[in-house]
Amino acid sequence: MESIGALSKKLSDYLDPKKVRQVNKAYNFACEAHSGQFRSSGDPYVTHPIAVASILSSFRMDEDSLSAAMLHDVIEDTGIPKAIIEKKFNRDVANLVDGVSKLDKLSISNRTEAEAENLQKMVLAMSKDIRVIVVKLADRLHNMRTLMYLNREKQIKIAKETLEIYAPIAHRIGMNNLYRELEDLAFKVIYPKRYERLTSAVKKNRGGQKRILNKIQKELSKRLLDQGIPALVEGREKHTYSIYRKMKERHRSFEEIMDVYAIKIIVDTPENCYRTIGHIHNLYKPVEGRFKDYIAIPKSNGYQSLHTGVVGLKGFPVEVQIKTQEMNDMAENGIASHWLYKSGDKSDFNPQIRARRWVAGLLEMRENYDSTEEFIDSIKTDIFPDEIYVFTPQGKIIEMSSGSTAIDFAYAVHTDIGHHCRACRINKRLAPLSVPLESGQTIEILTEKVPQTSPAWLNFAVTPRARNGIRHYLSNLKTSEARKFGKKLLDQSLTNMGIKLREIEKNELRKVLKNIGVRSLNKLLEEIGLGQRVGNIVAQQITGFLKDDDIEHKEIVPLEITGSEGLIVNYAICCKPIPGDSVIGHFTAERGLVIHQERCKNILSVREDPQQCFPVNWGKPSGRSFLVQIKVIARDEPGLLANLAAVITGLETNIASIQTMDTNTEIHEFILDLEVSDRTHLSKILRKIRTVNNVVSVTRIHDWEMRQAAALH
Numbered sequence: 037m038e039s040i041g042a043l044s045k046k047l048s049d050y051l052d053p054k055k056v057r058q059v060n061k062a063y064n065f066a067c068e069a070h071s072g073q074f075r076s077s078g079d080p081y082v083t084h085p086i087a088v089a090s091i092l093s094s095f096r097m098d099e100d101s102l103s104a105a106m107l108h109d110v111i112e113d114t115g116i117p118k119a120i121i122e123k124k125f126n127r128d129v130a131n132l133v134d135g136v137s138k139l140d141k142l143s144i145s146n147r148t149e150a151e152a153e154n155l156q157k158m159v160l161a162m163s164k165d166i167r168v169i170v171v172k173l174a175d176r177l178h179n180m181r182t183l184m185y186l187n188r189e190k191q192i193k194i195a196k197e198t199l200e201i202y203a204p205i206a207h208r209i210g211m212n213n214l215y216r217e218l219e220d221l222a223f224k225v226i227y228p229k230r231y232e233r234l235t236s237a238v239k240k241n242r243g244g245q246k247r248i249l250n251k252i253q254k255e256l257s258k259r260l261l262d263q264g265i266p267a268l269v270e271g272r273e274k275h276t277y278s279i280y281r282k283m284k285e286r287h288r289s290f291e292e293i294m295d296v297y298a299i300k301i302i303v304d305t306p307e308n309c310y311r312t313i314g315h316i317h318n319l320y321k322p323v324e325g326r327f328k329d330y331i332a333i334p335k336s337n338g339y340q341s342l343h344t345g346v347v348g349l350k351g352f353p354v355e356v357q358i359k360t361q362e363m364n365d366m367a368e369n370g371i372a373s374h375w376l377y378k379s380g381d382k383s384d385f386n387p388q389i390r391a392r393r394w395v396a397g398l399l400e401m402r403e404n405y406d407s408t409e410e411f412i413d414s415i416k417t418d419i420f421p422d423e424i425y426v427f428t429p430q431g432k433i434i435e436m437s438s439g440s441t442a443i444d445f446a447y448a449v450h451t452d453i454g455h456h457c458r459a460c461r462i463n464k465r466l467a468p469l470s471v472p473l474e475s476g477q478t479i480e481i482l483t484e485k486v487p488q489t490s491p492a493w494l495n496f497a498v499t500p501r502a503r504n505g506i507r508h509y510l511s512n513l514k515t516s517e518a519r520k521f522g523k524k525l526l527d528q529s530l531t532n533m534g535i536k537l538r539e540i541e542k543n544e545l546r547k548v549l550k551n552i553g554v555r556s557l558n559k560l561l562e563e564i565g566l567g568q569r570v571g572n573i574v575a576q577q578i579t580g581f582l583k584d585d586d587i588e589h590k591e592i593v594p595l596e597i598t599g600s601e602g603l604i605v606n607y608a609i610c611c612k613p614i615p616g617d618s619v620i621g622h623f624t625a626e627r628g629l630v631i632h633q634e635r636c637k638n639i640l641s642v643r644e645d646p647q648q649c650f651p652v653n654w655g656k657p658s659g660r661s662f663l664v665q666i667k668v669i670a671r672d673e674p675g676l677l678a679n680l681a682a683v684i685t686g687l688e689t690n691i692a693s694i695q696t697m698d699t700n701t702e703i704h705e706f707i708l709d710l711e712v713s714d715r716t717h718l719s720k721i722l723r724k725i726r727t728v729n730n731v732v733s734v735t736r737i738h739d740w741e742m743r744q745a746a747a748l749h
């Protein structure tokens with residue numbers, strides 16, 4: 037059991053005193069909160085958070101992660117609210133603790149294999165900050181190490197969960213040491229006899245091979261020393277569960293798997309990795325097809341190494357991995373290893389900057405090698421999916437696009453559930469239908485015998501399935517019903533803005549209607565009731581018109597948008613408008629009000645139709661960012677991508693994705709998706725990119741969708 041004193045001493049190796057003090061403060065806070073609580077082992081509860089923090093310190097994690105580790109069970113087990121943690125520490129620590137607590141509440145046992153995959157994604161989607169996952173994995177590791185104090189039933193439940201959810205997540209983000217230990221600990225609990233048999237067989241087998249293995253190691257070390265390559269040659273053990281899995285899945289015998297010696301060689305530079313492999317192939321006969329260059333083409337989780345298979349002494353097959361120390365740390369600790377190398381710099385640790393840095397880090401590693409499509413793919417690998425994953429009350433997992441609401445959920449379950457939806461419970465509490473859902477929540481839809489479908493739902497239903505369902509239902513309404521509905525909705529929206537429909541003068545009302553593009557009030561109400569127009573938007577148009585003093589001379593008053601309207605205003609995916617672009621609003625059946633660039637080809641045919649389109653202007657900036665796509669044409673020299681990324685991230689811009697067109701010439705075409713605040717921001721970026729070496733041209737892409745389709749070929 038580690039004392040806080042010993043841990044603090046370890047921390048002062050890489051954190052300055054102020055940060056160590058924060059971790060100490062978190063420790064004291066946890067001590068007090070958990071006082072009187074004990075682990076099943078009989079130890080005071082606080083020994084657990086210390087152990088978790090200690091695991092994290094071996095990755096040199098930052099002080100906020102370590103503080104969160106100290107406090108990770110405080111919300112769940114002692115009822116201290118998140119707000120107190122934020123006040124006593126900071127928002128990051130509070131969010132991390134909250135994130136870990138939310139994962140604790142997931143009910144994830146007894147899943148089918150297909151669902152386990154979705155659950156892994158759910159866990160990742162719930163943890164927008166990668167540190168939540170790392171803290172959670174350390175927590176799970178310590179719990180697995182101390183599992184023997186629980187009863188058998190609990191042991192099995194936790195071990196299965198570890199095997200199905202947490203070990204694969206650790207693997208996915210490259211934390212392989214932790215992944216292996218989790219798997220072996222779980223294996224030992226679930227199949228104690230098989231584990232016993234297998235480990236003793238491995239021991240026996242290794243005993244017999246030791247002499248040969250030593251000889252090979254010595255021979256290799258000597259050769260590399262002679263050649264002046266500083267190298268560490270060590271034997272490499274497969275973990276028990278992976279041997280078991282190979283025997284089971286690939287139907288191999290124990291001997292077949294164990295007869296291969298595995299050796300790892302760590303050298304100082306990537307160049308020496310390549311030189312080393314040359315010498316090995318000179319010393320032993322290489323096995324055809326076994327050479328893999330994961331340095332030039334890293335695996336999607338960032339793994340880099342050279343692999344080869346050779347026939348060693350006395351004809352024994354040997355597997356060899358060659359890497360640098362940094363590559364080895366990456367291979368063992370994955371994402372966590374970035375703290376190992378980046379902990380020195382002072383810039384803040386917000387998730388966006390870190391994710392950006394992770395991409396930039398991958399790019400740096402590649403600097404000395406040719407660019408390849410595989411590499412680009414590895415950057416795009418989604419750690420955090422755009423989808424959300426929620427539970428039905430029966431525990432089934434439903435996948436939806438992020439931003440979806442309970443109405444979308446209802447229609448996703450079944451169209452009839454959608455039509456009859458009256459209210460919803462999110463995590464057992466009644467909640468408005470319009471609230472965007474979050475991954476991990478359990479959603480229950482309360483229904484009514486008669487259909488409840490309301491055009492008001494179009495204000496917050498976002499999935500095409502729900503919007504079509506609602507509109508289809510509404511289109512069958514009688515005209516009189518539709519009018520009644522429409523009037524109720526418009527009244528509501530106008531009242532919210534301090535205006536009463538019946539108080540608008542007849543003369544003004546006529547002008548307003550003309551402005552909006554309908555011939556009568558009844559027609560307008562009918563259209564709202566049928567879901568062809570959105571009540572909130574019409575109300576905004578009316579108020580905008582009435583506020584304008586100079587209505588006699590103004591033909592049409594543009595609607596003002598800022599990007600903060602929420603789900604009622606959508607931005608066209610074909611032309612991706614950003615603040616500063618000339619834009620136009622378009623009503624659509626599926627998505628409600630959609631903002632297009634005025635130049636967009638897709639609305640050319642309807643843009644003069646006031647029924648469908650009306651002018652909009654950008655209001656005050658709302659602080660949200662918009663996606664924009666640019667094309668960079670450049671000579672593909674080593675380091676190009678790294679330079680591009682450095683320039684872009686230097687302007688506080690997030691790179692959402694990078695694609696490259698498959699060209700066989702020296703000139704390459706890169707398509708980058710960037711998150712920008714407006715046109716000024718974008719033009720700054722474009723100007724800066726033009727100054728990068730080897731860049732031939734850079735332009736913004738306006739017809740986004742077609743481009744993407746082309747890139748998929």
Ligand code: MN
Binds near residue numbers: 084109175
């Ligand atoms: Mn815990």
